[in-house]
Amino acid sequence: MKIGLFIPCYIDAFYPDAGIATLELLEKLGQDVEYPLDQTCCGQPMGNSGCNSDAAAAEALFVRNFAKYDKIVMPSGSCTHHVRDNFDAIPQTDEVRHVRENTYELVEFLHDILKVDAFPWAEFNHTVGLHNSCGTLRALRTASMSELGEKPFSKPMDLLSKVKGIRFATPRRPDECCGFGGTFSVTEEAVSARMGVDKVRDHHQAGAEYIVSADSSCIMHQQGCAERAGVPIRFIHIAQILNGAAQ
């Protein structure tokens, strides 16, 4: 199985450590991973804002970069959601369909495909609050949703609970959106920031030292809100914990 690694734009530019951890983790798990150098973006910002035709160039480039891989893995739920569910600015050729059907968010790839049952190298002696992005929670269904009253399950929790020393704090509104929402964070800046502050306070009051997420976009937004509002909480991508983050 040859894996193509996609690193979303904001991880590339602002959270390279999350990208490095993703690559190292997949390598530690014995995977054959390649990172095509000419990658940019999955097209989500354009698609999300309604400017779908403008996503065509990014989507075409994405397919050129990744069509040759058996699986495409990325440390981002919302980008995976775009590729899987909304990637239709370009004609749906066999290549495009192959890419869409074989793209995985990191957590679901580890949980569902590799079925990883141990991270012997990982230890994290902190209390963490898990933030499921709406993209991973409701679009990729990596965890149960409170609105549906289904039997509780959580793929990211399954993985994190295999890490030595880790403790969990549960916020009052565990699956409420943090307010990032792509361009929403700029066009509806006031509501977005308020949602972010409420979210980080909820985690902080529950006793979390860290907010961990599989989505760096939510982290970027929440971190910005926490720093401005003076909420003493830290942020980390799930890949960094599973890869054995420095304490």
Next chain:
Amino acid sequence: MSNKPVNHAKAAEHFLEDAPHLQFHDERLWDMRQKRDAQMHILPEWQELREEASRIKEHTLSRLPEYLEQFETNAKKNGIHVHWARDGAEHNRIVGEILKAHNARNLIKSKSMVTEECDMRPYLAKQGVTVTETDLGERIQQLDDQLPSHIVVPAVHKLTADVAKIFAKDYHTDPNIRDPHLLAEAQRQAARPVILHADAGMTGGNFVVAETGTFVVCTNEGNADLSATVPNLHIATIGIERLVPRMADMGVFIRLLSRSALGSPITQYTTHFRGPQKGGEMHVVLVDNGRSARLGMEDFWTSLKCIRCGACMNTCPVYRRSGGLSYGAVYSGPIGAIIDPTFNERKYSTLPYASTLNGSCTNVCPVKINIHEQLYKWRRVLVQHHEMPFVKREIMHMAGKLMGQPKMYRAAIKATEVSLSTMPRFVLYNWLNPWGKHRENPHPVKQTFNDWYRKNRETAKPAAAPETKK
């Protein structure tokens, strides 16, 4: 009516500045969402109920003309006068004529979103008809000259102190009253004489049953029953999509409605109206007002399944923090954001963007409307119909081009990093940069992932690691 796009973001910003109102609004609605969850857990068949409700509604909508005619035939047999209104103007004219024929000057009215849609109150006022809302929340909104801010709880954005102020002005009560019971009593004292001397009563209709020619009204205050039964003349204004085929279908919807809306097992008053009372007259006005056009919209017709419970508003984190009035429309919240553009695409072009597309609304919807997917689809339609502001459209156009060209893209990333690390703070945090208004920017990094990979993987292993592993 102005065609200018509603500025939801600005109205929301204004709402957010008032901490006590904001906190109350968010918590009150979240409490309703939690009560709804508790009710859902009591019923193991909840998801089957939703599926069944959705199926019944889709079936009805796919054969709407047939069922409407069936209702008309049966309603007439019951002695109900049935009227058809193509739009708001026609609705108002019909109601005005019925009132005139009875020389009715005082109309008491139970909350109805359709009459808000038709802008009926100002029309009737011009005809010399006094309209009094009998629903407490709706009456508060009427006295304050505001639209309902929520489908089910119209004055949910107001604190007790706000209501006391409004009542003091109109009912001459003490503006310092903080006991909701005293305020409710003031409304009761003011409303009772009006109700007792009304010439006509008006209600909406939550459900219309084709098989029996009857309709069902659900309220928690019993005010609809007063409106319908105290005067001899009862006019019910109902959207054509409120049909269900059989009486047997009602059980599904009655079980879902109040549980989804307020988290209570059932509304306090669920009244089936089967015909006029002795010596009285009953009229049903079936209103289209854009509904048949919506029924023809491939991606959006299922929004007609809506039973107006407001569950999507209660769960919506954006609605809870921006208030219903910020939507500038009769229907607010997620359901409003997909319905309103069917009334006026330009005016409501911003509403599908007043969402993070988180999908919670879809999950709570008792009739399984894919609300967040329709929000996404509306954005595409609005852009295609040139309803996105030019600057935003251009930014997306340029971003799209950039994302297709790796070399240019790399250069742009470099420029962003340089600017983040070297530009003075005041440039980053001015009004041109909405990100930084209430948030810190992401921290600059020494090297991008791409740089790191080129340095640590490509040059160190020129043969490419994956090849050697095989």
